[in-house]
Amino acid sequence: MEPFEGLWNLKELQSLNEVRATKAFVANLGNLSQLRVLSIADVRSSHCSQLCNSLSKLHQLTRLEIRASSEDDLIHLDDLTIPNPLQVLDLYGRFSDGTFESHFFLNHGNALQLISLKYCQLTENQLSQLSKLSNLTYLDLTNAYNGQQLNFYFDWFQKLKKLLLKDLSHVSQICIHKGALLSLEYLCINNLQELRDAPIGVNFLTSLKEAYCIDMHADFASNFWKAKLDHIPNVYSTTEGK
Structure with missing residues (x-):
């Protein structure tokens, strides 16, 4: 108004x-x-x-x-x-x-618990600084990162429970290193058209309860189901436009 x-x-x-x-x-x-x-x-x-x-x-x-x-x-x-x-x-x-x-x-x-960043063109250095916020439980990155590789390193986002990654048009690989995202329960990957494979290290996310991959490339959907996902109770995936 x-x-x-x-x-x-x-x-x-x-x-x-x-x-x-x-x-x-x-x-x-x-x-x-x-x-x-x-x-x-x-x-x-x-x-x-x-x-x-x-x-x-x-x-x-x-x-x-x-x-x-x-x-x-x-x-x-x-x-x-x-x-x-x-x-x-x-x-x-x-x-x-x-x-x-x-x-x-x-x-x-x-003290921050929830952060949404949209259209902000984060660098990996800024993402590293963000990962140090010790009480963060929710993070939404929508069109917020321009790099091709998105890494989550050891000790990053220790209390994060919910992670949304949407419209990251340049990201072609996601790598989750052992010791990162230890408390993550919910992961949503939405419209990352350059991403063809499931996140590397998704098997390290032992607390993950729900994984949603929405409007993804057809190659991603095919490769996603070949990944090690047996530890995730609820998994859902769709290709673009379906």
């Missing part, structure tokens, strides 16, 4: 969803000191400095969603200093390289 004049005077407001970023709203956002849930869309690079400043005043915030205005707008969160540890974070769009080294992530990152 469009932020109406005086929205920032609703001092007791606790949840605000799908509000469009404007210069005036971002500047006055800090007045909504009781906000617990915030979803802000159409964020431009030019908004980010003031947005970080305003977010630093929201002491009750537990869930935050930021959507970039376009793929060309870089979300700068290096100066993010939210005083209250967030539980849920959703980022839509590209963000700066130093995001996971920001004050917020260094001091409160381990």
Whole structure:
């Protein structure tokens, strides 16, 4: 929705969803000191400095969603200093390289339980930094990684229970190293058209209860059922368009 004049005077407001970023709203956002849930869309690079400043005043915030205005707008969160540890974070769009080294992530990152990253072009180094968030139980990567090989190394994502990998158009191989994703119970791989084989090391995922492979290449579907999947109680696979 469009932020109406005086929205920032609703001092007791606790949840605000799908509000469009404007210069005036971002500047006055800090007045909504009781906000617990915030979803802000159409964020431009030019908004980010003031947005970080305003977010630093929201002491009750537990869930935050930021959507970039376009793929060309870089979300700068290096100066993010939210005083209250967030539980849920959703980022839509590209963000700066130093995001996971920001004050917020260094001091409160381990409180995060759920993260959704979409259209953000993660590097392997950023994924490594993300893997260190010790209490993360849910991770959604949608069109969020441009590499050809997606690795999950030893000791990565130790408490993660649910992993969604969707629209990773360049990924042709997934490799799960022994000691990674030890608590994973649910895995969904959706529309990875360059992926032809089941993830290497899927047999290491001894806690996995459900595996879904949706809208995949026909070669993947054929090879997937040849992999070592007997330890997974529920397995489901479809090819593109079926």
